[in-house]
Amino acid sequence: MTSAALASPPPAASIRARALAWRQWPRDTRDTLFQLAVIGWTLVPHWGHLPFWCGALTAVVLVWRALLALGNGPLPGRWKVMAVLVVAVGLTAWSERTLLGREAGVMMLVVLVALKTLELRARRDAMVVFFLGFFLVLTHCLYSQSLLTALSMLVSTWGLLTALVLANMPVGRPPLRRAGAVAARSALLGLPLMAMLFLLFPRFGPLWGLPPDGVGRTGLSGSLRLGGVADLANDDTIAFRIRFDGAAPRPEALYFRGPVLSRFDGVEWQPSIFATARAAPRPLDLVTSGAPVHYEMLLEPIRLALLPMLEATPAPAGGAPLLLDWQPWLGHDLQWHTDRLVGERLRLKAEAWTRFEHGRQIDEAELNSMRSLPPGFNPRSIAWAQQVRARLGDADARTLAAALMAYVRQADFVYTLQPGSYGSDAIDEFWLGRREGFCEHYATSFVVLMRAMGVPARVVTGYQGAEPPDADGFRVVRQSHAHAWAEYWSADAGWVRADPTAAVSPERVRASRSLPPQPGFVAGALNTMNPELASRLRHAWERLDNRWNQWVMGYSRTRQFNLLRELGVQTPDWADVARVLVIALSAVAGAGALWAWHDRRRQDPWTRLQGRIGSRLRAAGVPALPHHPPRRLAAMVRQRHGAAGEALARLLDRLDRRRYAPGGARLPERGWWAQVAREAGRLKAPLPAQPLAPG
């Protein structure tokens, strides 16, 4: 449809000439292009995570609109725009398989904003674009809340506000800088209010359930399903940061425990139905040995009802809560559960023992459930396992596990994040066929084979490894560190960790880096030119980002309550937060009313000065009236006081010249009033004041 709309365009050369002469643009063209630039700036960060068609469509629409503005061409008809919109909705439904949900919503919003620029006819349309634009700015923080994102959002907001100001400056051709300054002034004056609301607006949980995300990503989800995801996006967002006091454990001991999955229906792994039971069926038999590791953890909102603590973190001694205002508990599967989704940043300190034993006392029924396999799935693998078992004879669980690990090491298994999709007998296909997969494939196959050999086993998900420490000692654990491993049970040691991924790709576990992300062009160039500077810059930036995360993004209900405690509220709850907010808002409104009251009594400076002069002169016996100009007052002073009043009269004459001479100033120079007050004070009325002269 672009070709149809541009059927009779102005010659390209003239458009180019007009684009270069940007100082001569008519106001409408300039404003439209400014709006398009702001919208483009807001849209560009989205192109990274939206499908290609969406980015291409919005780019074409924006460029088309810019050409129309430069060439003064007519806007396309409503039907054309509607047709593009229908196509976009169809493409969204096709690529997302839904029109609901976050991704689809962002996609639709992006397309709507771009298309609405083609409809900028009336003032109302412009307002719709601005408001959609503000919402679009907000959607950026669905993907990242880093300092960089915040800066980019700030620029977008400033641009949109500037465009809004421009729309309300109907006269002439106001310079962009002026409109930008007005917008910045509004925003800056609003900062105290913003800070107050940010600190005191009660933080509560989500109001309703969120539609799930359709895209496969690395990360924890609480269940596991092979074959569903053929291609795993490497999600580089940060899950948490950890800092060890004292020596850090070895990288291969950095297992952070998440959901333990023991139920398998042939396709999907689920946690045991008793996993979240708060009252454990029996006391936890965790036996730790060696020295504890003390650590501090800054947890990002991971949106799971668990804390991924380092294995094994027992409940703190003495019954102290692990986390204030939350009631986390340690399940009998050694996982830390919370009573609600972690939707805010949490900071907690704990101690862990990397050498531990648990689960030795366990009832037979539960063990049996960990041996069971759904009938009819993966027959070849099960047969293969039973052969191995028969060959090894009466071996214990440790021997059987070692045999499987040896097989993984010897056979040509490949660790990859792009394994392609697997069918319904995924384990057969993986273990005996393609042998390409990532941790989930290895862990689930290991568990299935162990179970086929009669050994109780289960899948454990969580995070493994961490990045090297930054300048503050914090080590970043990203969603790409998400990992799955296995545990099998033996009578003499309880649950034993086995990580078959380490057997095929030891560096995945030891070097603690999953797949390194491709560096960007600039970062890549800097890396080759000056690796030391690049790494220093990166570290400085990450430290800044970390501070931002701790102090701004990490502001949570817990911190809010701490603030209230500092304000003197004993046991704050959210109603107290709301109360303090209302009080603060009332104070602001009261200050505004007070200022307005003061402003109403505010006089023009000249009038005020005249009033002051008049009252001084009347005290000195000169019958000054409000309408007397300074030279008249000077004459009256000379008449009344003669030579004694000469200095005062001269001052008044000077004021008169200053005020009424051509190009004169509005007000006297600095220090003038002090002289007048002194001179007038010397002239005490020698006679009782005369009655005021008639007007």
Place this chain on the structure above:
Amino acid sequence: MLTRQIRAWFENRLARSDNWTLTQRNLYILPTKAGWGFCLTLVVMLLAAINYQLNLGYALTFLLGGAALVSMHQTHGNLRRLMLHVKAPAPVFAGDAATVEIVLDNPGHERHGVGMGLYAARRAGMTFCDVPAMGSSVLRLRFTPDRRGRHGLPTLLVETHFPLGLFRAWTVWRPAAEVLVYPAPEQPAQPLPPSLPSGSGEQQARSGAGGEFEGVRAYRRGDPLRQLAWKKVARTGEMVSRDTSASASQALLLDFGAAGGAAGEARLSRLVAWVLAADRAGLGYGLRLPGLDLAPATGEAHRRSALQALALWQAP
């Protein structure tokens, strides 16, 4: 219907004044439609921030909310303390547009996008201006009175949406100045009536004869160019006019009673057309209305008093 009554009641309780200083007492402010839309946007953004637990989302929402609240004060401050003065407009003919000049005096910071229009026009056809800091601007408004007489200026509406367009601050002002409205000249114009029997023939002859019998006098401002004695001007270099005071006694008498059989207002219109025609032709003319008599004369002042008499004449 009800709104019109309320508006009329509101308009009538305002005092008339030529100077209007905008203070908190006479400035009103309410959110615009866009303001409500923005409010809705903020609510949706807040819901998104709550549901996705986005601290940055909270920050953005509150930043915009703070800016919006500040803009309320700025919108109000964009008009507050402005001083408006109206200049009485020049007289016009009924049906022609009168131009009202309004001076906006600004004792404070720079004002942007101050709009002004007729209150009755309901914000249609507003004109906008900026007022520099410590300076003043002039706005011109046109309105069309349709009846002769002395009219009060229409009620004015002064408003602004600056800076963000989320709030609208406005004031309603009834200026005290009046505009004099002459009756509309008759269209198409009828030929001038025959002059009085004593003067008409003589005048015709004299006009043709080239003014030999006329006296001359020094030029006075307002004398029409055709009245200048060009020959004498060329000869002596002095500006002299033909003296028509002598001929005025024999001039045209425009009589209400003789202005055709139409109704009162139509007769006035015809008289106005005649006054204009006679003035254009440089003829002396007198005016006779029931209860009012203007002696024949020429010139701008005479024309004005004739037209004013016609504008204000009341049937006795």
